[in-house]
Amino acid sequence: MTHANARAVLPLDRYLGNCQNTEMDSVFKALSDPTRRQILKLLRASDLSAGDIAAHFDVSKPTISGHLSVLKEAGLVDMERHGNVLMYRLKLSVLEEAMIPFMEFFHRGAAPLKKKGKK
Structure with missing residues (x-):
């Protein structure tokens, strides 16, 4: 890094x-x-x-089921059984929680981002 470009850069992981x-x-x-x-x-x-969901993809239903399991384990979707049908719903709050630290990192110097519903 040249002197002109030198500034305190805090590594993302730190x-x-x-x-x-x-x-x-x-x-x-x-x-x-x-x-x-x-x-x-x-x-x-x-x-x-x-x-x-499976109807939108050109892959097997077990493959889609695997993808849905990963999404559910990550907390990005909720699954609810309605008789024999499994219904899936998006959970944006988990995605928002994961993204807040990154947004704050890239907005250094600005006021910290606030979580919805918190003051």
Whole structure:
């Protein structure tokens, strides 16, 4: 780094410190796959059954089930059984919680971002 570009750069992992945990890791693992990101986009529009979700993809239902399991384990979706039908719903709060430390890192010098519902 040249003198002109020199400034105190705090490494992201050091800044996040205690924010790094298995919960956050599972969220980013879930988001790393394009199929899972597409499932989240679908669920953003409305709650869907596993079958309705699978209909949007050219992969087997067990593959979609695996993706849904990863999303559920990460806390990004909720699943509720309605008789024989499994309905999935997006949980944005978990994604928001994972993103706040990153947004604060990139907004250094600005006021800390506030969580919804907190003052």
